[in-house]
Amino acid sequence: MSSSPTKLRIVSLGSSFAAGPGIAPQVEPLSAKRSGQNYPHLLAKELDAELTDLSVSGATLLNITTTPQKAIFSKEVFEPQILSVSSDADIITVTAGGNDIGYIGDMMFDAGKATTVGWVANGIIQTIKPLVSIFCRPPERPTPLSVEALAQRLGETLDAIHEKAPNARVYLVEYLAVLGPSTKPGVDIQFTQEKIDHHSQVASALQNAFAAAADSRSEWCERVPIHELSSDHVLGSPEPWVGGFALSSLFRGGSVLHPNLDGMRAIANILLLKIRQDFPKKA
Numbered sequence: 001m002s003s004s005p006t007k008l009r010i011v012s013l014g015s016s017f018a019a020g021p022g023i024a025p026q027v028e029p030l031s032a033k034r035s036g037q038n039y040p041h042l043l044a045k046e047l048d049a050e051l052t053d054l055s056v057s058g059a060t061l062l063n064i065t066t067t068p069q070k071a072i073f074s075k076e077v078f079e080p081q082i083l084s085v086s087s088d089a090d091i092i093t094v095t096a097g098g099n100d101i102g103y104i105g106d107m108m109f110d111a112g113k114a115t116t117v118g119w120v121a122n123g124i125i126q127t128i129k130p131l132v133s134i135f136c137r138p139p140e141r142p143t144p145l146s147v148e149a150l151a152q153r154l155g156e157t158l159d160a161i162h163e164k165a166p167n168a169r170v171y172l173v174e175y176l177a178v179l180g181p182s183t184k185p186g187v188d189i190q191f192t193q194e195k196i197d198h199h200s201q202v203a204s205a206l207q208n209a210f211a212a213a214a215d216s217r218s219e220w221c222e223r224v225p226i227h228e229l230s231s232d233h234v235l236g237s238p239e240p241w242v243g244g245f246a247l248s249s250l251f252r253g254g255s256v257l258h259p260n261l262d263g264m265r266a267i268a269n270i271l272l273l274k275i276r277q278d279f280p281k282k283a
Helices: 037-049 061-065 103-112 116-135 147-166 193-215 246-254 261-278
Strands: 011-012 052-053 091-095 169-173 221-224
Touching: 011 037, 037 052, 037 116, 037 261, 061 147, 061 246, 061 261, 103 193, 116 169, 147 193, 169 193, 193 221, 221 261
Parallel strands: 011 052, 011 091, 091 169, 169 221
Antiparallel strands: none
C-alpha cells in the first residue's frame, strides 16, 4: 500500500490585509486581530495543508524580521514573525509593507477626519494641541519610507525569509485595491477626488516596491498581482472586496477599508490556481 503524500506546509506572514480584522471568526490570540477565514486559512483548507498563520494586524516589515510588535490596546507582545517560520515550509505568503509607508493608516485617518464626528474631534485636538505639547511630548510617528527604501526593506525581508526556509516558494501577495475609477468622491467614501488620487498614488508606490523586490528574486519568489486583479472590486463597484468606511462599522470591528470575506476568498482562489501549478504533486 502506498503512503499518502505529505501535506503542504504553509506559513503566512504579514499585517492586517493578511490577518483579516473584522472578519468572523476572530481567532486566538484576539489581540492579533486575525480571522479564521482570512486568505491563508481559506487556502490551507482548500489544499488540506498545514498552516502556521503568524500575521498580526498593524505589523510592519520590521515586525516580521527583527522587531517585536506590541499589540494595540493590549499588553501582549508578538515576537518577530520570522522566528516561528519552519525551515521545512513549502509555501510562505507575505502581505506587508503598507504600514511602513502609512498606506491604510493614513487613509483611515483621513476618512475618519472627514466625518462630522471626526471633524469636530480634530478641531478640539488642534485647539488643545499647543497646551498638551507644553506638558508632555506626544509620541513621534515613524517617517514613511520612500518607494526605494520600501523596496530595499521588502527585499531584505524576503531574503531573510528565504534564508530561514530556503526550499520554500514565497508568494508576495499584493494588497487588494481599495479605491479606483468607480469610487465616487463624497459618495462611496468621504474623500475629495484629490484625496482619492493621493491615496491611489500611495497604492501605486506600494505596487512598484513589490515589483522591484520580488521580480529580482523570481527563482524562489513570485509577486501575486492582487491589486490589479481587484481593480473592478474597489469601493463603489457592484461587488467590492473591501469594506467601506463607517464609524458604526469601526466601533463594531467590521472590515473598515480592509478585505471583506469576498476579498479573502478571491485572494485564496487566485493563490490556489498558482499553487496547483507550482506543486502539481501535492496540491
